[in-house]
Amino acid sequence: MIRLENVTKRYSSDVVALDDVSFDVPKGEFVFLVGPSGSGKSTLLRLINRQERPEEGSVWIAGRNIVDMPSNGIPQLRRNIGNVFQDYKLLLNKTVFENIAFALEVIGKPQHVISQQVPAVIDLVGLSGKEDRFPHQLSGGEQQRVSIARAFVNRPLILVADEPTGNLDPGTGEGIMRLLDRINGTGTTVVMATHDRRIVDAMRRRVVQLDRGVIVRDQERGVYQ
Amino acid sequence: MFRETGESIRRNPTLSVASVITAAVSLLIFGLTLIIQHGFDNLLSQWEGGVEMIVYVNSGAGEEQRLVIEDALGQQQGVTIEAWSYCDVACSLADADRLFAGDPLTRAQLTELNIPTQYKVVPLDATQVEILRGLRDRYLELPNVYSVQLAEEQLDLISKLQGFVSTYTTGLWIALMIAASLLIWNTIRTAMFARRREIEVMKLVGATDWFIRLPFMLEGLLQGVAGGAVASVAMWFINGRWTAGVETFPANSGMTSLVVVDGYEWRVGLIVVLFGALIGTIGSGTAASKFLDV
Numbered sequence: 001m002i003r004l005e006n007v008t009k010r011y012s013s014d015v016v017a018l019d020d021v022s023f024d025v026p027k028g029e030f031v032f033l034v035g036p037s038g039s040g041k042s043t044l045l046r047l048i049n050r051q052e053r054p055e056e057g058s059v060w061i062a063g064r065n066i067v068d069m070p071s072n073g074i075p076q077l078r079r080n081i082g083n084v085f086q087d088y089k090l091l092l093n094k095t096v097f098e099n100i101a102f103a104l105e106v107i108g109k110p111q112h113v114i115s116q117q118v119p120a121v122i123d124l125v126g127l128s129g130k131e132d133r134f135p136h137q138l139s140g141g142e143q144q145r146v147s148i149a150r151a152f153v154n155r156p157l158i159l160v161a162d163e164p165t166g167n168l169d170p171g172t173g174e175g176i177m178r179l180l181d182r183i184n185g186t187g188t189t190v191v192m193a194t195h196d197r198r199i200v201d202a203m204r205r206r207v208v209q210l211d212r213g214v215i216v217r218d219q220e221r222g223v224y225q
Numbered sequence: 226m227f228r229e230t231g232e233s234i235r236r237n238p239t240l241s242v243a244s245v246i247t248a249a250v251s252l253l254i255f256g257l258t259l260i261i262q263h264g265f266d267n268l269l270s271q272w273e274g275g276v277e278m279i280v281y282v283n284s285g286a287g288e289e290q291r292l293v294i295e296d297a298l299g300q301q302q303g304v305t306i307e308a309w310s311y312c313d314v315a316c317s318l319a320d321a322d323r324l325f326a327g328d329p330l331t332r333a334q335l336t337e338l339n340i341p342t343q344y345k346v347v348p349l350d351a352t353q354v355e356i357l358r359g360l361r362d363r364y365l366e367l368p369n370v371y372s373v374q375l376a377e378e379q380l381d382l383i384s385k386l387q388g389f390v391s392t393y394t395t396g397l398w399i400a401l402m403i404a405a406s407l408l409i410w411n412t413i414r415t416a417m418f419a420r421r422r423e424i425e426v427m428k429l430v431g432a433t434d435w436f437i438r439l440p441f442m443l444e445g446l447l448q449g450v451a452g453g454a455v456a457s458v459a460m461w462f463i464n465g466r467w468t469a470g471v472e473t474f475p476a477n478s479g480m481t482s483l484v485v486v487d488g489y490e491w492r493v494g495l496i497v498v499l500f501g502a503l504i505g506t507i508g509s510g511t512a513a514s515k516f517l518d519v
């Protein structure tokens with residue numbers, strides 16, 4: 001589903017964020033990207049949805065090399081990749097329902113699809129009854145659920161999460177992990193960057209560890225270390 | 226999408242109003258330039274094609290009587306005159322239509338029975354004013370000649386005025402139109418900055434660039450068209466006042482044809498609105514493309 005081949009990403013001649021990185025994520029897998037701050041986790045995730053382009057190597061998503069994809073192909077790529085961030089990136093002037101519906105509206109989904117899929121995904125993330133609330137009326141964990149619902153409402157092939165529990169207390173973070181696990185259970189490939197040791201150790205999933213832009217460990221059913 | 230455009234304008238009324246006003250003023254000057262040029266063209270229409278001298282013939286003169294005049298013209302053909310042509314009753318009435326467009330009372334007194342017909346004369350060398358004056362004095366002596374007019378006496382001032390007006394007003398409207406585009410550009414940039422989070426989310430969930438750009442371009446287009454509409458109304462008003470004013474000028478003021486009443490003013494109104502749409506689209510389109518990466 002996701003394959004990186006000898007990918008090197010430099011932000012400038014002396015900032016090498018990723019150095020000759022190769023790895024492969026089969027469809028339906030759940031992968032943790034771990035490593036200290038600045039090791040290149042976010043950069044790797046941004047390569048997957050073409051927010052960044054590598055200087056060298058290729059990035060294959062669902063069988064296509066997206067490095068040289070023309071820019072008019074990017075929207076279609078991104079419709080197949082859900083994004084979740086540490087800071088949620090919700091629109092503050094929109095309700096829960098509107099925030100999620102927005103993701104479908106702007107890719108031109110018809111109203112009847114929206115009114116069917118949005119309540120279903122609100123139910124999935126456990127926010128039924130709160131669809132008319134605004135982000136500031138929700139806890140951090142609830143806001144992150146909205147953001148996951150928005151990422152998942154279009155049933156993407158891949159879900160990319162960059163430190164989704166980074167702003168949450170441990171108990172809330174566990175709830176988010178259960179949700180991501182459920183989403184992974186529907187067949188969606190999940191790649192999650194984190195430096196939350198407890199979560200990685202509890203989940204026992206594949207762990208890819210980065211250090212200064214290099215993969216130093218790739219372990220099935222791994223721990224944070 | 227229209228709702229969001231409206232919201233965006235409400236969120237930032239000062240910049241939007243400034244854009245519309247600037248667009249309106251530039252387009253008004255642009256429109257008035259076109260109108261004034263058309264008025265001048267009316268004024269000068271009888272002198273088109275290098276005509277420097279017009280011999281007016283008494284309305285009653287028949288073909289044989291005109292032969293005397295044509296004979297005199299023919300003698301000079303190739304000597305001082307390059308060409309001459311006869312403007313018959315219908316042709317002279319058409320000239321009068323333009324010449325007295327702003328003075329319908331005077332025009333109404335001219336009929337096919339009393340209008341002088343004209344010989345329009347193109348000289349070999351228009352700069353030889355002395356030769357033309359000599360010719361005029363000679364032709365005035367001929368029977369049935371009502372009067373002889375030289376372009377030089379009537380035109381010099383007018384064409385200078387036309388050149389002056391067109392140079393400066395054109396400079397003015399071009400400068401103002403650039404200002405209007407830049408203001409619209411700035412309005413759109415501000416609007417996009419205010420909505421950068423939305424744009425970021427739209428891009429992440431796979432909205433196309435055109436989908437993101439379109440509401441902003443629509444907003445710029447709207448501002449340009451609003452400016453054009455305001456300019457059109459103002460122009461229509463000013464043109465009406467001017468036309469009404471010209472009617473009160475004395476008939477021999479030479480200004481009676483400096484009006485636009487032939488429908489051209491409606492065409493200019495349309496052109497002005499289209500130009501408004503154009504500057505709105507250019508301003509907002511370049512901003513929308515440039516700042517899509519907010």
Ligand SMILES: Nc1ncnc2c1ncn2[C@@H]1O[C@H](COP(=O)(O)OP(=O)(O)O)[C@@H](O)[C@H]1O
Pocket residue numbers: 011015016017035036037038039040041042043044
């Ligand atoms: N937009 C950017 N411009 C320049 N340097 C960047 C940019 N983003 C990240 N970097 C640098 O690239 C390296 C990897 O960063 P990042 O991928 O954010 O790591 P992580 O997410 O693991 O903390 C760091 O040295 C960081 O300073």
Ligand SMILES: [Mg+2]
Pocket residue numbers: 041042043162
């Ligand atoms: Mg990071």
